[in-house]
Amino acid sequence: MKFNIALLAGDGIGPEVINEAVKVSDAIAKKFNHEITWTSALTGACAIDAVGVPYPDETHEICMAADAVLFGAIGHPKYDNDPSAPVRPEQGLLLMRKKLGLFANVRPTFTFPSLIDNSPLKRERIEGTDLVFLRELTGGIYFGEKGRRDDGETAFDNCVYTRAEVQRLAKKGFELAMTRSKKLCCVDKANVLETSRLWRETVQAMEKDYPEVTVSYEFVDAVAMRLVQWPNSYDVLITENLFGDILTDEASVISGSMGLMPSASVGEHTSLYEPIHGSYPQATGLNIANPLATILSAAMMFEDAFGLKDEAEAIRAVVNKSLEQGIVTEDLAAKGTKTYKTSEVGDWLVANL
C-alpha cells in the first residue's frame, strides 16, 4: 500500500521524537512492503516565527491532502507567561482541530509491566489498568462565544453542544467498547449543567442500539476521585472537551508511563497521531527526549488510520522488547544503569524490528 503522511514536527523536542518515529515507520513500511511519502509542514511557535501564524493555510492543505497526520509537540517558553498574547502556539492547535474536524481525541492509559513501579500509585492500585478516554475535541466551552462586557470587568465563556455532536462522539465510544470489554462510562455533570443533561439523555437513547454494552453514568468529580483510587475499574470513558482535558491528563500520570502514552485525534477529513507529552523546551536539541510515545502513536496510525494491525503489533512488540532490555532514555533508566540517546533508541528499534 501507499500512504501520504503529513509530518508536523512542531517545537522543542518535537523534531527529535518525530525523527525516530519516521525511522521506525519507514522500517516497518519496508518490511511489510508499503510506501510512505512524508510531507513536512510548519505548526506552533516555529510557524509563528516563520510566517506569523501558528497553523498556516499551507499546513492545513497538506494535512487535508494526507492519509494521516503525525504530530510532535508545540509550545515555546517565550509564549508561556502571557496567555492573552495576540498570537500563541495553542491557537494553532485549536484551529487545526476545528478545521480538520478532529472531533474525537482517543487517549489510552495502560501500564507496562516493567515500568509499573514508576507510578505514583501503589502497585495494587495501578496493576491491570487499561482504559481509554474519548474526549470530544471540537465543541464545548473551548469553541463557544467568549468575551468581555462592562468595560472588561465581566468575562464570559459559552459552553454549547448539539445532540449531533454528542451522538458522533458517543457512537465512537460504543463502537470502541464493543471491541473491548463492552463497558462504557459517560462522564458528565448532569446534576448541574444543561449541556451534561443533553449528553446524558443522548447517550441513554443510544443504549438500545448496543444492547451488549453496559453503560454507566458518573459525575466528573467522582471520576476524578476513582481514577486515583481504582483506575483499573474503568474501560472506555466518553466525555466533553473540558472535562476530557482535565481527566485525560490526570489519567496519564497514574500509569507512571506518561512519556510513553500515544494518542489519536480522529477527524472528519483525516486523523492525527501525537504523543501526549509536551514540547519539553529545556531538552531541545540534547537528543535525550523519549521517542516512544511518538513511535507508539505511529503504531496507532498504522492500525487505526490504515487498518494494518500486524504492522502496529510489530512496533509495539519491539518497543516492549526495548523496555525489557533497558534500551531506554534517561527518564526511564534505573539509577546507575546505562542510558540511551533519543536516536540510539530509534536505531535499536529499527535494528530489532
Added chain:
Amino acid sequence: MKFNIALLAGDGIGPEVINEAVKVSDAIAKKFNHEITWTSALTGACAIDAVGVPYPDETHEICMAADAVLFGAIGHPKYDNDPSAPVRPEQGLLLMRKKLGLFANVRPTFTFPSLIDNSPLKRERIEGTDLVFLRELTGGIYFGEKGRRDDGETAFDNCVYTRAEVQRLAKKGFELAMTRSKKLCCVDKANVLETSRLWRETVQAMEKDYPEVTVSYEFVDAVAMRLVQWPNSYDVLITENLFGDILTDEASVISGSMGLMPSASVGEHTSLYEPIHGSYPQATGLNIANPLATILSAAMMFEDAFGLKDEAEAIRAVVNKSLEQGIVTEDLAAKGTKTYKTSEVGDWLVANL
C-alpha cells in the same frame, strides 16, 4: 461566649455524624465555658419529602440568624438516576450557597501519620502533604444562564465571572497564604478561556499588595497531574467553581483520609461547616459512619467562625489521640482489630477531651 448554630443534618448518615459533632461541641463548650444554642432545620431529600423543596425558606431564615451553620450531608438514591428531575436535593445545596452568599469553599487536604498507608499513593509521594484549596462557590458555569435551543437539540451553559468576584476570592487566598507558607497557586485555563484570563489578570494585579506571597499560575490540566505526582509541592490554591469541584475531590482522595476531611464555606452572611463526604445512603441508621470529618468541621467552626483556636486545637488533639489508639469506625480499622460504632467514637472523644 454564646453561640447560635444552625444544624442542618440532611440525609443518609448526616443525622448520625452530626449527632456526634454536637456531642463533642457541647463538651468543648462546657469545658471552655461557652453556651451553644442549636437550631435544627431541614435540607435535602428530607426537606423535599417534608415540604416539597430542598432548601425551605424557614431553613434559610434559621441560617441567616445563626452565627454559623453545621451541615451533615444530602442526597438520596431515589433522586440519583434522574439528573433532570424537577426537584432534586442538590438544587437545595446550590440555592443555599447562593442565598447565603457562601462564596469561598475552603477545602484542606492533609495527612494523618497513622493513616498514611491508606493513601492510594506511595508514601514518599503523599508524605508531608498539607494543602488548601479555595474554590469559588457562587459564580461561574454553575450559576450562569443555561438552557436549550433548536427544539431541545442544542444545550448551553454560560460561564460568567466579574472582576469583583475574583478579587473577593483571591483576597481570601492571599490572606490565607500569609498565615501559611506564603505560596499561592492560581489555577486556571487562561490559554483557552476568557474568564480564566480575567482571573489571571486580576490576581496578577493584586500581587503588589502582598509582596511577601509568591504567586504561581498553573493550568487546570497540569494541576490535575501534579496533584497525583507531587501533592506535597502545593500550599494554597485558588480557583473557580467548576475546576474547584473537580480538583478538590481529586485532592481529597490522595490523602487516604477522605472520611476525615472537613470543609468550610465562608459567606457574606454566615459560614457553613461540613464534612466533604456524601450521605452514604447504604449505611443509614447502621451507626457505622465515621463522624470525624464532621467533628473536625466543628473544629474549623470554632477556630474560623468564633476565633476560638484553643477549642479547635483541643478537638484536633483528641481526634489524633483516638486515631493513634485505634478508636475508629470500620472504614479505618486495620484488619482483625476491634471497630467502634459512630456513637462510641463520639463518646470516647467526649470522655477524653
